[in-house]
């Protein structure tokens with residue numbers, strides 16, 4: 315088959331690394347990059363390091379309101395689909411790129427395959443939730459990362475076209491976790507290499523809720539600064555100035571600010587960290603895979619499967635709450651693996667083959 319895959323944001327590159335490798339064994343893949351994340355350390359490094367094939371198209375759409383971004387992507391993707399006439403479209407996750415591609419395809423009667431379907435927060439206030447629900451309901455096949463997600467699709471009446479395959483990010487994690495990191499390329503804000511301390515905490519924090527003003531991020535950074543080892547904070551480009559300003563103003567010497575890091579570096583920082591503090595859905599799962607304890611700074615649970623035995627705990631953007639959660643001990647039961655067996659990409663391709671042969 316000819317399959318058009320649309321990606322646009324960092325976590326989608328990480329998922330596509332495992333997906334494209336498998337899909338290209340049996341199919342012709344046309345890769346479209348919407349341009350949502352575009353610079354060297356949010357995009358290019360992943361394509362290079364993870365050997366993701368060069369995109370066939372780059373729409374260069376970034377910034378603007380949700381409507382502006384989605385509308386521009388819809389127009390661009392529709393043109394590509396009309397030109398390429400693929401047998402199917404494949405999308406990952408819940409970004410505006412996912413929604414725009416799904417909508418463009420379904421209106422052209424092109425079957426949509428949605429990877430990481432069925433996750434629900436229970437609120438339409440989250441733009442990603444809107445993207446997820448819409449894409450799940452227009453998809454021809456939904457691939458779920460957890461049984462819980464499949465259960466949600468069952469409740470919503472689309473079970474007959476939905477399958478549990480495991481989390482494709484786990485495939486990528488396993489692929490990289492055993493590769494020694496010979497030359498870590500972790501740079502500070504001035505572009506100088508950062509030496510990784512023998513003991514450290516790893517932090518990422520970029521969600522609107524925690525970074526729209528100084529207060530929540532200051533609380534988080536004050537908590538991290540008071541810990542018994544430095545914190546490596548890999549800063550998303552849009553929070554660069556705020557993070558720098560807070561650390562300088564408050565004299566936070568125990569925080570090491572870095573530019574976004576590549577995926578191998580992020581996996582290395584995760585597996586060797588004392589603990590992790592984040593508001594990233596992807597990173598909290600990776601902490602879980604690595605058996606490293608995580609504190610998730612947000613008001614709602616994103617991956618409920620990880621919230622067992624103190625392995626991942628919700629905290630408010632509040633110093634005391636973060637420190638209290640970090641002080642607890644976790645229990646790691648290695649037999650509990652709700653994210654599948656690390657072969658999600660193979661399972662997705664097997665199901666696609668069955669669909670192609672009309673055996674589903």
Ligand code: UDP
Nearest residue numbers: 324325548574575576577580594595596597
């Ligand atoms: N990540 C990375 N470099 C960084 C920070 C994060 O490679 O500097 C990886 C991280 O390991 C995880 C993914 O990016 O796999 C998470 O992406 P992001 O936080 O952008 O998205 P979210 O998880 O919030 O959807």
